[in-house]
Amino acid sequence: MNKGRRIRDGLALARALPDRSLVTMVAAMSLLASLTFTGAVGARSLSDRWAKGAANLVTVQVPDPDKATSAAGRGASAATRVQAVLANLEAAPAVMRAHRLDGAELDRLLRPWIGDVGTAALPLPAVIEVDLAPGQTLPDPLISTLKTEAPGTLIEKNDDWRAQLHAIADSLLWCAGLATLLVGVIGAAVIGMATRLGLGARRESVTILHELGASDGYVAGRFGRRVAGLSLVGGLVGTLVSLPPIAVLARLMAPLAGGGSAEMGNMHGWWGFFTESLSSLMQGSAPQALLIGLGCIPLVVTLIGWVTAQVIVRVWLRRLP
Template sequence: MAERPGLFTRWNQARRADGLALRRALPDRLLPLLVAAMTVLAALALAGATGAQILSARWSNGAASMLTIQVPDPDTPTTTAGTTTHLTRSDAVLAALADSPGASRVHRLDKAELGALLAPWLGQDHDFALTLPAIIELHMAAGTQTDATALARRLAAIAPGTLVERNAEWGERLGRLADSLHSCALLAVAIVAGIAVVLIAATTRAGLAARRLPIELIHAMGATDGYIAGRFARRTALLAFIGGLAGSGLALPILVLLSRVAAPFAAATPAPTPASSADWTMLAHTLLATLPTPLVATLLALAPAAALIGWLTTQATVRAWLRNLP
C-alpha cells in the first residue's frame, strides 16, 4: 500500500500546479505585512471602542446612581428640640439614609479610604490635624430618581451643615465623553478597514497586471470569471488570514499593557508581576483574564475578518478587471 504524501509534499505539489503563478502575482511577504499592520491598528482602535463603552456603562450606572454626603463634626452628638441624644451626627445621618426610598447601599468611608482619597495631595504618611467630615456614599437602585434638594433639607434638619453632592450630572457628562470616544474609535476602525480594502485592491490589480497574458489566454480558452476570481481570492484570503494572525499576536501584549493601565478606571485588579520564570504560564492566563471578554472575542475575530475582507475585495477587483478585457 502506497504511503500517503505528507502535508509539505502536498503543499509543494499545489505550488507547482499553480498555472497562474500567483506566488509571483501576489507576493508572500508584502501582503501579509500590510494586513498585519492594519490588524494592529484595528485592534488598538477596537480596544479604544471597547474601553470607552465599558467606561461609559460604569460611569452611567455607577457615578450617576450615587450621592455623596458630607457631615461636618461627625462625632458630635445630635440635638433634638434642645435635647442631646446618644446618636452622633454621622450615625443620625446614616440612619436617615438607610430609610431613604430606593437606597440600595449606604457606606461611610473609613479612615483608610479617606487617606487613599487624600494621598495624591497629602502623601501616604499623613496625620490629620483637623477633624475631617464624614463622607457617606448613598447608592441608589437602578432606575430610582432621587430629589437631592429635598434630601439635603431633610439631612440638614438632622445634622445642620450636611452637604449632598449629586453625581448624576458628572456621570452624564462622562458618559457623553465616553460615547464620543466610542464613536471616534469605531470611525478609526472603519478608516483602517477602508485602507485595507484599498491596499488589497491595489495589490490585486498589480498581480493581475503581472499575469495579464496567462489570464487573457485561459480566459479566451473558456475559463469563467468566477474561476479566475476564485483563484485570486483564495490566495489573497490565505495571505490576509496569515497577516491577521500575525497582527493579532503583535497587538496582544499592547492590549494587555493598556488593560493594566486602565484597570483602576474599570474597577479591575491588575495582574501581578511574576516572581520567577515558573510563574509566566500562570501570568499569561491571568493577563488574558484581565482583558474584557468582548475585546478577546474581537481579537480572535480579526484574522477571519481580514480574510473575509481580502476575499471579497479580490473577488470584486478581479471580476471588474475581467469585464474590461476585450
C-alpha cells in the same frame, strides 16, 4: 492526461502576487485594528464600572456640623446637626453604609488644591459618604428630613459625573470606530494594489484564458481565493502579535477596573509580569466582547481581501477589449 495529475491553467498566482509584502501589510493593519478595538472595549468597560460605582455613591455635606439640630425627627436625640444626619441615613433601608470623613481623609482629598496647610483651621462642612444598595436611591422624604434638621445640607448624587463618563466613553467608541474603518479602507486599498500588480504580472495568461472561454467568475475566483488565503495569514499574524501588548495593558488596567494589583519589580519581575498577563488573557480574564472581537478580526480581513480581489479582477476583465 493522468487522473492523479493536477490540472494547471497557467496563472501561477503563487509567483504573481507579492506574498510576503501582502501578508506583512495585512498583518500590520490587523495589529492596528486589534489595538484600536481593545482600546474601545477597555474605555467602555471602565466607563460602565465607574458609572455604576458612582450611581451607588452619594456625598452629603453638612454645614456647621457641630451646631445643634433645628428640628425634631429620627435624629432628634442627636446633639449636633451632623449626628442627626448620620442617624437618619443609617436608619434608611436604602443605605448600606454612611461614613463621615475624618480630618486626615479630608486633608488627603484637599492636598492637591491647598497643599499641606491642613483643614483644621478651615470652616469646612462635614462630608459624609453614603453607599447605597444596588439600584436604590435616597427617597425624597429622607432628603426633606435631612434638610429640615440641618438646613443647608447638600446632597450630590453624581449624576453629572455619570453623564460625563458615558459621554467620554461614547466619544472614544466613535473615534475607535472611525479609526477601525480607516484601517479597513487602507487595508482594502493595499489589497487592491497587490491584486492589480498580480493582474499586471499575469496579464498575458489571464487574457489568453479569457479568450479561450474562461469566465470572469473563474478568474476572479482564483485571485479571490489566493488573496483571501494571504489575508487570513496576515490577519492571524497581526492578531497574535497584538496579544502580548493587550495582555500587559489589561493587567495594568486591572486595578482601575476593580481587579488585583499590578506590581512590577526588576527585569525578572517584568518577565514574570508579562508571562502572568499573557496567561491570564489566554484563560479568559479579559471581557468576552474583546475576545470575540479579536477572534473575528482575521475573518473580517479575509472577507475584505476576497471581496476586494473579486471586484478588482472583474472590473479589470470588463475593460479588456
